[in-house]
Amino acid sequence: MFKYVKHSVEKIDGLALVTGEEHYTNDFSFRNMLYVSILHSTFPYAKIEDIDDSAARAMDGVVEVLSYKNVKKILYTTAGQGFPEPSPYDSVLFGDVMRFVGDNVCAVAAETKEIADAALAKVKVRYKQLKPVLDFEKAEGSSTVIHQDDGAFPKIPVFYDASKNIAAKVEAEVGNFDDAFAKSPKKIEHQFYVPYASHCALEPHAAVSYLDFRGRLVIISSTQVPFHVRRIVSVVAEIPVSKIRVIKPRIGGGFGGKQEVLLEPIVALVTWRTKRPAKLVYSRKEVFTSTRTRHQYRTTFKVGYNKDGAINALHLDALENSGGYGSHALTVLANAGSKTLPLLNKIQNLKFTGRGVYTNLPVGGAYRGYGATEAYFGYGQIVDMVCEDTGCDIVEYYKKWTIKSGETSPIFKALGEGKEGVAMIVTSTSLNECIHVGAKLSGWYEKRKLYGGDFNKGKRDKRGIGMVALMQGSAIPEIDMASAYMKMNDDGSFNLMVGATDLGTGSDTVLAQIASEVLDTPVEKFIVTSSDTDHTPFDTGAYASSTTYLSGHAVKKCAESIKNQILKVGADLLTVSIGEVEVEESRVVVRRKGKQDHHQEVSFAEICQSSLYQKNQFQIQATASHVSPKSPPPFAAHFIEIEVDTFTGIIKLLNYVATVDCGTPINPVLAEGQAEGAIVNGIAYALFEDYYFSPQGILLNDTFGKYGMLTAHDIPPITVKLVDSFEESGPFGAKSISEININGALPGIANAFFNATGKRLHRAPFMPEYVLSVINE
Amino acid sequence: MKISFTINSRKRDLELQPNETLLNVLRKNGLTEVKSGCEEGECGACLVLLDGKPVNSCQVLAMSVRSKKITTVKGIGTLHSPHIIQKAFAQGGADQCGFCSPGMVLAAYSLLQKNPNPTREEIAEGLDGNLCRCTGYVKIVEAVHEAASKLRNEKSQAE
Numbered sequence: 003m004f005k006y007v008k009h010s011v012e013k014i015d016g017l018a019l020v021t022g023e024e025h026y027t028n029d030f031s032f033r034n035m036l037y038v039s040i041l042h043s044t045f046p047y048a049k050i051e052d053i054d055d056s057a058a059r060a061m062d063g064v065v066e067v068l069s070y071k072n073v074k075k076i077l078y079t080t081a082g083q084g085f086p087e088p089s090p091y092d093s094v095l096f097g098d099v100m101r102f103v104g105d106n107v108c109a110v111a112a113e114t115k116e117i118a119d120a121a122l123a124k125v126k127v128r129y130k131q132l133k134p135v136l137d138f139e140k141a142e143g144s145s146t147v148i149h150q151d152d153g154a155f156p157k158i159p160v161f162y163d164a165s166k167n168i169a170a171k172v173e174a175e176v177g178n179f180d181d182a183f184a185k186s187p188k189k190i191e192h193q194f195y196v197p198y199a200s201h202c203a204l205e206p207h208a209a210v211s212y213l214d215f216r217g218r219l220v221i222i223s224s225t226q227v228p229f230h231v232r233r234i235v236s237v238v239a240e241i242p243v244s245k246i247r248v249i250k251p252r253i254g255g256g257f258g259g260k261q262e263v264l265l266e267p268i269v270a271l272v273t274w275r276t277k278r279p280a281k282l283v284y285s286r287k288e289v290f291t292s293t294r295t296r297h298q299y300r301t302t303f304k305v306g307y308n309k310d311g312a313i314n315a316l317h318l319d320a321l322e323n324s325g326g327y328g329s330h331a332l333t334v335l336a337n338a339g340s341k342t343l344p345l346l347n348k349i350q351n352l353k354f355t356g357r358g359v360y361t362n363l364p365v366g367g368a369y370r371g372y373g374a375t376e377a378y379f380g381y382g383q384i385v386d387m388v389c390e391d392t393g394c395d396i397v398e399y400y401k402k403w404t405i406k407s408g409e410t411s412p413i414f415k416a417l418g419e420g421k422e423g424v425a426m427i428v429t430s431t432s433l434n435e436c437i438h439v440g441a442k443l444s445g446w447y448e449k450r451k452l453y454g455g456d457f458n459k460g461k462r463d464k465r466g467i468g469m470v471a472l473m474q475g476s477a478i479p480e481i482d483m484a485s486a487y488m489k490m491n492d493d494g495s496f497n498l499m500v501g502a503t504d505l506g507t508g509s510d511t512v513l514a515q516i517a518s519e520v521l522d523t524p525v526e527k528f529i530v531t532s533s534d535t536d537h538t539p540f541d542t543g544a545y546a547s548s549t550t551y552l553s554g555h556a557v558k559k560c561a562e563s564i565k566n567q568i569l570k571v572g573a574d575l576l577t578v579s580i581g582e583v584e585v586e587e588s589r590v591v592v593r594r595k596g597k598q599d600h601h602q603e604v605s606f607a608e609i610c611q612s613s614l615y616q617k618n619q620f621q622i623q624a625t626a627s628h629v630s631p632k633s634p635p636p637f638a639a640h641f642i643e644i645e646v647d648t649f650t651g652i653i654k655l656l657n658y659v660a661t662v663d664c665g666t667p668i669n670p671v672l673a674e675g676q677a678e679g680a681i682v683n684g685i686a687y688a689l690f691e692d693y694y695f696s697p698q699g700i701l702l703n704d705t706f707g708k709y710g711m712l713t714a715h716d717i718p719p720i721t722v723k724l725v726d727s728f729e730e731s732g733p734f735g736a737k738s739i740s741e742i743n744i745n746g747a748l749p750g751i752a753n754a755f756f757n758a759t760g761k762r763l764h765r766a767p768f769m770p771e772y773v774l775s776v777i778n779e
Numbered sequence: 780m781k782i783s784f785t786i787n788s789r790k791r792d793l794e795l796q797p798n799e800t801l802l803n804v805l806r807k808n809g810l811t812e813v814k815s816g817c818e819e820g821e822c823g824a825c826l827v828l829l830d831g832k833p834v835n836s837c838q839v840l841a842m843s844v845r846s847k848k849i850t851t852v853k854g855i856g857t858l859h860s861p862h863i864i865q866k867a868f869a870q871g872g873a874d875q876c877g878f879c880s881p882g883m884v885l886a887a888y889s890l891l892q893k894n895p896n897p898t899r900e901e902i903a904e905g906l907d908g909n910l911c912r913c914t915g916y917v918k919i920v921e922a923v924h925e926a927a928s929k930l931r932n933e934k935s936q937a938e
């Protein structure tokens with residue numbers, strides 16, 4: 003039924019990527035360019051009493067040193083979010099208080115990178131060390147106050163109490179939890195911990211800037227949010243928006259890590275002051291310590307239920323370690339509730355309480371999954387526990403209790419992003435089908451029974467299979483906005499300009515496919531320009547699983563408007579009425595009584611030539627914007643089979659099946675790729691990834707090797723099956739897929755572990771030592 | 780100092796410092812298809828072939844390889860004349876952000892030189908030194924498998 007959509011079109015930049023032609027930020031260099039290096043704090047909490055940069059400045063080749071001494075302290079948030087941001091304004095570019103090991107002390111710009119690095123060693127910093135908070139469970143109300151007298155404040159009217167180290171607080175309740183919990187015949191309470199994590203995008207953060215011929219500042223950046231970069235740089239570097247152009251070239255992965263404005267204001271200031279190009283590229287160590295991370299979390303679940311498994315009351319309490327600054331603290335926290343609790347929407351009494359606390363540790367931020375990953379670890383196990391205890395078949399349980407088409411959850415309205423959420427009725431889900439197909443593909447019934455029986459008795463290597471159902475969202479409703487511009491060229495091709503930011507996800511291609519479908523014209527006919535604040539219209543950027551759903555919708559509207567213009571010109575040229583024509587394979591054709599008249603057609607090229615050169619001349623062009631009134635959840639079911647070596651505590655994955663409802667997959671191969679990448683990241687997070695700190699708050703495992711990245715050799719067989727639904731509010735029925743599948747590994751593996759051993763995992767990662775301790779409990 | 784290298788079958792005189800890594804020298808001289816992901820020998824983004832053997836160029840002093848033939852990803856195929864492996868990557872969705880691709884493609888190339896008919900396990904093992912955060916490796920292994928079979932076909936047809 004679709005011609006270009008739901009087809010696995012090759013990425014429009016695919017061959018250029020694999021032949022090394024495409025350019026990433028660090029591949030741009032300019033004559034006379036300065037290299038920037040950053041001096042980072044080596045103390046977790048310290049006041050800088052003085053910086054003496056005279057020796058550094060005296061070095062041959064050093065051109066500029068930036069620190070709190072010569073850069074105005076303007077409070078802002080580094081979070082690349084819509085304005086006004088829901089993250090507190092608690093950061094300055096260069097401050098005199100260091101709040102974590104890796105905080106920015108000063109920047110040196112020099113003729114070469116080597117000189118800049120050498121100059122860092124010559125900067126003398128006199129610190130007064132302060133007592134740090136390195137345990138997030140002890141942060142709230144600690145005698146150490148991390149944001150004291152710095153004027154930090156929330157930009158939007160939300161609860162914020164820096165004096166108690168509270169960066170964010172979210173509370174919501176529907177029904178009456180306490181009452182229903184007290185009355186429940188069965189009760190459980192469990193606490194879960196997930197660690198810090200690094201996005202590990204293969205390309206380190208980078209930014210390059212220069213002045214164009216007319217003295218405007220151009221910033222090339224590896225960013226997910228070019229328009230937010232422009233706005234924020236304008237504020238902190240005090241340069242008018244009109245004088246800034248931000249370009250995102252190809253980017254080597256983001257995953258949320260580049261939804262943050264960190265390097266751009268620094269190169270901007272260097273260029274603005276010196277009038278010379280400037281480049282800053284972080285080392286891998288700097289990416290680990292000084293950019294952003296997944297927040298460390300503790301979640302506590304209290305659940306009251308009946309003997310038949312029906313849950314009466316559920317309370318999720320989340321404690322979030324925000325680190326030294328509150329970037330994304332509030333919204334990640336809210337999402338821990340809003341992306342989990344609606345799943346089992348028949349629970350009448352729900353309570354969510356959460357606090358994000360400041361500590362003197364690395365700063366949290368956006369990370370694929372965005373709170374949902376952190377909360378599903380417990381949520382997915384709680385459901386398994388209830389089923390286990392009441393003798394319910396978890397597969398049937400999910401089928402019965404999860405949200406269905408035509409249903410809603412009061413949580414949608416109760417939990418928004420810094421304000422009330424948006425009530426929404428779910429209009430598309432194939433979750434039950436996902437569960438059904440996944441159970442089949444994974445051999446669920448046979449294996450669950452087998453491993454739960456005598457199979458594992460007396461064996462050193464024990465096997466188990468676990469499953470979990472998931473949801474996420476698609477864009478932030480009534481907040482995110484995307485837009486597109488399109489114009490037609492004389493050969494019937496089109497320029498498609500979008501602010502949307504392709505992170506390697508293939509969104510440039512997906513958006514072209516959507517335009518293709520509307521105009522019945524091959525994808526090659528669309529010249530896509532994206533993410534250039536001078537040449538593309540506004541888009542909030544690539545986050546919140548929004549691009550296909552939201553930017554795709556803007557493109558669809560835009561293409562429809564182009565189509566109308568084409569039809570009008572076509573009808574005019576064919577001297578028929580507009581009601582008698584339609585587009586077909588890059589032509590306008592006359593169709594009468596459902597039949598095409600083959601003698602009456604005019605090609606797109608002829609139409610555009612006429613409109614540009616001959617008759618009633620005008621440029622066929624259109625622009626469209628889109629804001630979504632809802633955030634339709636994608637759904638997924640994950641089935642994971644494992645083997646536990648009970649002597650060593652090593653968990654080996656034997657098989658991973660994921661069935662996913664992303665609405666209509668606009669490009670199935672790219673959609674599968676999103677799922678596969680997220681799954682493997684999820685597995686690594688469940689099994690290995692963690693941040694280890696010294697007692698002084700210094701990150702110890704700040705290299706790929708020590709951190710625990712998976713290679714091709716480590717991955718189990720993975721089957722991803724897309725089970726379509728049709729989302730009315732999305733372009734051609736599409737929802738999102740980029741985030742949801744990172745949420746399955748933690749609870750899925752833990753549930754499989756229970757099936758194998760009868761024990762529960764409460765702490766990630768599942769490193770052998772911890773696993774052994776659980777087995778031997 | 781200036782030293783002459785053979786890069787992608789072309790002689791080139793490159794400016795360098797004695798302590799500079801091959802990665803730096805290549806990138807500084809415009810060979811930006813060689814990527815830098817860690818500079819610690821742990822990601823494979825900077826992989827090039829030295830006399831046909833894969834090495835992480837961030838771990839090699841440029842001086843030390845002056846007599847060797849250097850191949851970057853552009854040396855095995857270009858946009859206008861891509862190698863079968865490159866085509867398989869692009870067609871099979873084995874490239875998301877593409878940052879790992881130059882190294883990954885070369886690792887695959889060198890693997891298929893040694894073993895033209897690898898199993899999926901052998902492919903995974905052969906790509907063990909190359910990290911990719913986007914794809915989860917599934918489509919990369921598939922693409923290499925696909926390319927291997929196409930290369931074998933091509934060879935048997937030529938014979």
Ligand code: FES
Nearest residue numbers: 818821822823837
């Ligand atoms: S940059 Fe050389 S291995 Fe990572």
Ligand code: FES
Nearest residue numbers: 875876879911913
């Ligand atoms: S495609 Fe992005 S790292 Fe491999």
